[in-house]
Amino acid sequence: MFAGGPWWKGLGASAPGTPSRRNGILAIAVLAVLLVAGLSLLTPWKLVEARAFDYLSTISPPPPPDDGPVIVAIDEPSLAEIGLQWPWPRDLHGRLVEALRRAGAKAVGLDIIFAEPSTAAADEALVKSLGPDVVLAGDETFIETEQAAQHVRVEPLAIFTATGAATGIASIAPDGDGILRRVPGYGDGFAAELLNAAGRPATVPRNALLQAFGPSRTYPAVSYYQALDPDSFLPENFFRGRIVMVGLSLQNAPTLSQGGADVHASPFTIRTGRLVSGVEIQATVFDNLAHQLFIARPPAWAAILSILLGAGIGVLAVWKSTGWKTLAGAVVAVLALLAGSYMALRYGRVFVAPLAPALAFTLVASAQAARDFAAERKLRRGITRAFSQYLSPALVERLARDPTQLRLGGEVRTLTILFCDIRGFTTIAEAMKADPERLTTLVNRLLTPLSDVVMAHGGTIDKYIGDCLMAFWNAPLDDPDHAIHAVEASLEMLAALDRLNAQLQAEAETRGETPIALRIGIGVNTGQCVVGNVGSEQRFDYSALGDAVNLASRLEGASKDLGVPLAIGRATAELVSDRIPLTPLREITVKGRGESTMVYAPAAVSAPVSTAAS
Structure with a gap:
């Protein structure tokens, strides 16, 4: 082959x-x-x-540059301290710009859209505070309909831009999943115009990704009311030479579920669940442009x-x-x-x-x-398909994993061998000679659960010899506890026999017949054996040979004379005695061996057996 x-x-x-x-x-x-x-x-x-x-991009991000913008936050403390409802009067914003200019701010960006007139006095007060060092927010929106694309641009009132104040488009364009990742491509964007106002013009890249520096409130921020009076609330020269951005920035950053005005999802939102204020987004864009920190595609x-x-x-x-x-x-x-x-x-x-x-x-x-x-x-x-009719299923699986083992020969291994035989089978067969099918069914009903027990405990079924079953442990797969597993399987086989006898008795009573009480004898022994593919070039099987196998068979036969259903050899007893209580029976001399051997039985079955278990 x-x-x-x-x-x-x-x-x-x-x-x-x-x-x-x-x-x-x-x-x-x-x-x-x-x-x-x-x-x-x-x-x-x-x-x-x-x-x-x-x-x-959010793994170990760089910190915001030291010379980056300072945020003046329209936050909860400011709303409480100023005591006015939003929107605030424009003369208040004019006071803020003048206070920041006096404090040495290089440029001021108001992330607030002044597209509609308010009171004449308030607008005039704001006009007086504006100049080329101030950038006001605008908005640009593209609306696509089935008919056409519409471009909507919202800018501050002309009276404000006439002062020399620049207009910066503060619109935010998130991706399809609502997260802002791209650097706004506006040449007149809010951050770009603020850079121009500070004397640091920068080229706006196309299709670049925004490097976020951290979650919400990463940038240094002070409350609006503090910036109105920096001498009272802030360290000396806090704003000197700095870029200042003014906008809504709540101290308690809203979550995705809460939402809010002028807040946006950033790459950090997937980690924190928090949204980032629009003014902090503008500060991030500013530093990306000023220091060329954006990510190219x-x-x-x-x-x-x-x-x-x-x-x-x-x-x-x-x-x-x-x-x-x-x-x-x-x-x-x-x-x-x-x-x-x-x-x-x-x-x-x-x-x-x-x-x-x-x-x-x-x-x-x-x-x-x-x-x-x-x-x-x-x-x-x-x-x-080629070998299942010759070899045991466990061996077929082993050979399927390593076909190089397809050869005659074997190896020396220490095995625990089990022989199990039906007691009085000749008498049973004689009684059923007129119904051989019933006899075969009865034998199969017994050998099936006994075989299931062997395999459930990791044993290998070597062969069936008429009404006798031979199995062994620790081959072909290693089993360090082979003796324990063999004895535990033997005890469970006896329990399976009791369950079958109960079924047979119930069935016989239903039919009005005399029940058949099956009995088995089991012999278990441990020792070195030759195990491997044994047979001829034309037909071979995986089996075990050796004196330990013969002794296991003799122990099964001797169990009847000893009055127990399970007889265990000395070598097996030494391996299991610390786990399974055993009772020494007596020394016996078996046929074919010159020396006697001590036989043991589990304490649970060492008494003379009953009819159902002997």
Whole structure:
């Protein structure tokens, strides 16, 4: 059977490392690249990658620059201290601007839209405070309808901008999932205009990602009422030379469920659940522009290259074979792709999305692993079909895992062997000679639960010899507690016999017949045996040979004379006595052995047995 070529060819399987396998891997890689490249163009996938950016960009983010904006917060203490309902009179904002200018602020940004007139006196007071060092907020909205796209721009009143104050568009454009990640592309954005007012003009990038520096209230902030009188509430020179942004910024940052006015979800929201105020978003944009801290997106060719890289690593991982090392390598590869993406983001300020190459790797590795698994299953089924009629199921499984063991021979192992025989079977068979089918059914009803017990305790059923069952432990699989398991199985076999006898008695009473009481005898012994594939070149079976096997058989026969259903040899008793109470019976000399041996029985069954158990 095994001559003339590799063993797997006879079972219809292809060898590892063949050209057909390698070609299959390359085909899988090409399909994976095409599939992932197509997915990366879809909006849902882009949102998934954006979420990856959220997690990576918020790992050890840089702190806000030291010369970044200071926020004057319209917060809860200010609302309570000032004692006026919002919106506040514009002359109050004029007082704030003048106070900040006197305190040495370089530029002031009011993240408040003054698009409608209020009282003439209040507007005039605000006009007097404005100048080129002040930026006022505007708004720009694009509304798309079925008919056309509408552009709506809201700006401060002309009387305010006539003072030289600039207008900065403060509109926030979140992604499709409501999270703000992109640097606003307005050339006249609020942060960009404030940079101009401070004498630090900066180029506004296109399609760049915003580097967040922390969750809500990361930037230094003071209450509005404190900024109105900095000499009384703040350290000396607190505002000198600083950029100041004024806007709504509550001390208790609202959550996603609460929402609120001028608050937005940022990448940190997925970690904290808190929204970030609009004025703090503007401060973040300011520092991204002022210090070029924004995150660039790679060109399309770089994204495709990353997908090819992921697929290539997958090909290398499965080129020779797949197995648990492939799984470990997959985890390492995915972690390496994530780490590479993070390093590029943090130190190169480029976001190369890690999910596309990771998916390409996973598709290649998992698809080839599935192919290899299917091939292995096919091989195992071939081995099972070829040898199941000759070998025990446990051995077939072992051989399916390692077919190199398909040879005659064996090994020396310490086994615990069990023999179980039906007492008085000749008498029972004589009584049922007119109904052989009933006799066969009865024997099967007994041997089935006894066999189930053996296998449940990890034993290997060697053979059935008429009404006798032979089993052993510690082969083919290692079992350090083989003696314990064999004795525990023996005790449970006796319990199974009692249950069967109860069923037989109930059935006989129902039919008005005399019940048949089955009895068994069990012999258990431990010792060195030769275990392996025993037989001929044409037919062999997995079995055990040796003096310990013969003694176990003799102990089963001697159990009847000893008056117990279970007889245990000395070697087994020494291994189980600390776990199972035993009673020494007497020394016996069995046929074929010159020396006597002490026989033991479990304390629970050491008394002379009843009719149902002897």
